Amino acid sequence: MARIELRDVAKRYGSVEVLRNIDLEIQDGEFIVLVGPSGCGKSTLLRMVAGLEPISSGDFLIDGERMNDVRPRDRDIAMVFQSYALYPHMDVARNMGFSMEIRKDPVAERKSKVAQAAETLGLSNLTDRLPKALSGGQRQRVAMGRAIIRDPQAFLFDEPLSNLDAALRVEMRLEIARLHQKLSATMIYVTHDQVEALTLADRIVVLNGGDIQQVGSPLELYERPANKFVAQFIGSPTMNVVPVIGTDTGVTAGNGAAIELPDQPLTAQAKELGVRPEHIDVVDNGTGDLSAVADVVEHLGSDTNIYVNVEGIGSMMVRKHGNIPVNSGEQLGLRIQTENAHLFADDGTALRPVA
Amino acid sequence: MSAVKNPNPALIVGKYAALAFYLIFALFPLYWLLKIGLTPDALIYSEGTRLFPSEITFSNFTTVIFQTDFVAYFRNSLVVSLGAAFFTTLFAAGAGYAFSRFVFAGKRIIIALMLVTQMFPLLMIIAPIYKIVAELGLLNSLTSLIVVYTAFNIPFATFLMQSFFDGIPKDLEDAAMMDGCSRFQALCKVVFPLTLPGLGATLGFVFTAAWSELLFALMLISKNDAMTFPVGLLTFVSKFSVDWGQMMAAGVLALIPSCLFFIFIQRYLVQGLTSGAVKG
Ligand SMILES: Nc1ncnc2c1ncn2[C@@H]1O[C@H](COP(=O)(O)OP(=O)(O)O)[C@@H](O)[C@H]1O
Numbered sequence: 001m002a003r004i005e006l007r008d009v010a011k012r013y014g015s016v017e018v019l020r021n022i023d024l025e026i027q028d029g030e031f032i033v034l035v036g037p038s039g040c041g042k043s044t045l046l047r048m049v050a051g052l053e054p055i056s057s058g059d060f061l062i063d064g065e066r067m068n069d070v071r072p073r074d075r076d077i078a079m080v081f082q083s084y085a086l087y088p089h090m091d092v093a094r095n096m097g098f099s100m101e102i103r104k105d106p107v108a109e110r111k112s113k114v115a116q117a118a119e120t121l122g123l124s125n126l127t128d129r130l131p132k133a134l135s136g137g138q139r140q141r142v143a144m145g146r147a148i149i150r151d152p153q154a155f156l157f158d159e160p161l162s163n164l165d166a167a168l169r170v171e172m173r174l175e176i177a178r179l180h181q182k183l184s185a186t187m188i189y190v191t192h193d194q195v196e197a198l199t200l201a202d203r204i205v206v207l208n209g210g211d212i213q214q215v216g217s218p219l220e221l222y223e224r225p226a227n228k229f230v231a232q233f234i235g236s237p238t239m240n241v242v243p244v245i246g247t248d249t250g251v252t253a254g255n256g257a258a259i260e261l262p263d264q265p266l267t268a269q270a271k272e273l274g275v276r277p278e279h280i281d282v283v284d285n286g287t288g289d290l291s292a293v294a295d296v297v298e299h300l301g302s303d304t305n306i307y308v309n310v311e312g313i314g315s316m317m318v319r320k321h322g323n324i325p326v327n328s329g330e331q332l333g334l335r336i337q338t339e340n341a342h343l344f345a346d347d348g349t350a351l352r353p354v355a
Numbered sequence: 356m357s358a359v360k361n362p363n364p365a366l367i368v369g370k371y372a373a374l375a376f377y378l379i380f381a382l383f384p385l386y387w388l389l390k391i392g393l394t395p396d397a398l399i400y401s402e403g404t405r406l407f408p409s410e411i412t413f414s415n416f417t418t419v420i421f422q423t424d425f426v427a428y429f430r431n432s433l434v435v436s437l438g439a440a441f442f443t444t445l446f447a448a449g450a451g452y453a454f455s456r457f458v459f460a461g462k463r464i465i466i467a468l469m470l471v472t473q474m475f476p477l478l479m480i481i482a483p484i485y486k487i488v489a490e491l492g493l494l495n496s497l498t499s500l501i502v503v504y505t506a507f508n509i510p511f512a513t514f515l516m517q518s519f520f521d522g523i524p525k526d527l528e529d530a531a532m533m534d535g536c537s538r539f540q541a542l543c544k545v546v547f548p549l550t551l552p553g554l555g556a557t558l559g560f561v562f563t564a565a566w567s568e569l570l571f572a573l574m575l576i577s578k579n580d581a582m583t584f585p586v587g588l589l590t591f592v593s594k595f596s597v598d599w600g601q602m603m604a605a606g607v608l609a610l611i612p613s614c615l616f617f618i619f620i621q622r623y624l625v626q627g628l629t630s631g632a633v634k635g
């Protein structure tokens with residue numbers, strides 16, 4: 001169990017700064033997900049917490065104690081690698097018990113712990129296999145077994161599911177969620193998949209280009225994104241963002257259509273309007289805020305995705321629950337749920353009502 | 356219509372014929388070595404070109420072993436080759452690991468210099484090497500050969516080892532360090548077992564190179580009791596005649612350690628030892 005703090009942490013490779021001003025406080029037992037596009041520095045941040053990568057500046061603390069220069073082996077943190085990193089010359093049991101072997105724990109204790117972990121992860125009949133004789137999902141489990149056997153202060157996961165196929169990924173995601181409930185250990189989980197982030201996290205840290213964009217619960221990020229990047233990164237399908245001109249009472253879209261936004265002050269500074277596909281209603285042609293032509297309609301049964309061409313704006317997406325009887329080429333009216341709309345200023349920051 | 360998948364019998368025959376041709380081509384000199392070694396002296400010239408001698412004798416072998424200095428040459432060669440292989444592999448493994456894993460000042464320059472050393476023709480450096488060795492008082496010693504062979508083989512062996520280390524995912528060491536190893540422990544318990552094929556290949560490469568080296572051995576050794584095997588072979592050439600039978604018998608005997616060595620390291624050369632380490 002551990003409280004992990006990062007204070008103004010930065011990482012530089014030579015003159016290239018890949019992470020800057022990282023301030024983060026992770027509570028004991030919290031499940032934190034670091035999410036962001038590829039190359040934004042997620043792995044680097046995780047490896048600095050692990051002790052595998054030196055911290056260029058700032059402080060790293062575990063339970064209030066500065067640990068910047070403590071070796072990985074003395075941090076009591078376990079890590080699951082994206083590549084699994086199983087020792088190819090050791091069988092499953094030895095892979096899982098390797099940390100205890102290094103610590104010179106009694107053999108009997110090691111055996112019983114390995115057996116217990118193998119049982120938990122459904123690997124009991126595979127313990128004498130070499131990693132090369134395992135499927136991807138089984139390797140993933142062994143990698144997790146190697147971590148949980150140590151009963152560490154914190155777990156780190158670096159995109160642990162990205163090498164699995166879609167069905168297995170969902171299954172393992174559930175298993176990780178269960179593991180967190182059972183162990184209630186601090187976990188830091190890196191992914192570029194926002195669905196994983198939204199489903200697993202207590203709090204999500206959104207990174208982009210080496211900066212923290214926003215930290216918050218999944219719902220906070222969905223409902224109140226701090227900027228355009230977070231707004232478009234979180235939520236699927238992606239939020240529609242269209243350029244607008246701010247007025248005193250609302251905004252004017254490119255085609256001259258005025259949209260009244262009574263719930264949103266600060267509209268005068270707005271440069272862009274963001275609306276999630278699920279926050280647009282389909283209404284009769286000629287009514288609503290915008291008029292559009294349905295381009296492609298996807299009937300998914302539970303939902304209907306409608307890709308529309310809005311005159312003077314371009315393409316947008318609308319998602320409605322249930323089956324909506326719309327055909328491709330049909331003229332539609334669109335009404336924006338103004339209480340769920342987002343406005344962005346020139347620099348992309350979200351404009352919010354003053355609470 | 357029969358299935359198109361069935362391989363054409365003519366193709367199979369052709370494949371095996373090609374393999375057989377290659378084998379015969381490659382092994383024929385070895386056979387000739389053995390044949391002449393087994394041919395009695397009296398028949399060497401009369402039956403020189405016959406594929407099978409009409410009579411076989413082991414006298415050449417017994418003479419070589421019991422009545423010449425062959426055993427001493429053999430022992431010297433063994434000491435020199437094993438010594439050179441051991442030290443070269445030791446240094447090359449260290450350097451190769453550093454090149455593969457660390458970023459340090461001057462890395463590129465060192466690599467470039469090592470490449471440059473490979474470009475000089477041997478003949479150019481023989482005289483200076485002789486002078487250095489002479490001034491060190493190491494002429495006619497096996498030590499001089501071990502040092503020279505080690506020095507000459509290190510660059511190539513280093514690149515060889517580096518490529519083997521490059522093939523071992525860095526994540527494995529990181530995982531070992533997360534599991535409580537120091538860097539050195541990770542090296543011993545995870546990297547080293549996975550590098551055995553590389554170490555085997557490097558040992559084998561240097562061993563065979565040293566085993567058959569003639570030029571330096573000829574230059575630096577003139578005393579009979581420090582001669583290595585290739586130099587010793589030349590003693591079968593006297594002023595007036597060449598003792599072909601004994602020379603070939605000695606040659607056959609000299610192949611034995613190389614063969615044994617490769618049989619021994621062969622199991623470490625098996626590919627795919629790291630498969631299953633990462634991804635799926
Ligand atoms: N050893 C290194 N030297 C220089 N740049 C590096 C090094 N390692 C990573 N980087 C850079 O740091 C950035 C972040 O990398 P990484 O943390 O692996 O991203 P992510 O895991 O989010 O995909 C990348 O732009 C990458 O090019």
Ligand SMILES: [Mg+2]
Pocket residue numbers: 042043044159
């Ligand atoms: Mg990464």
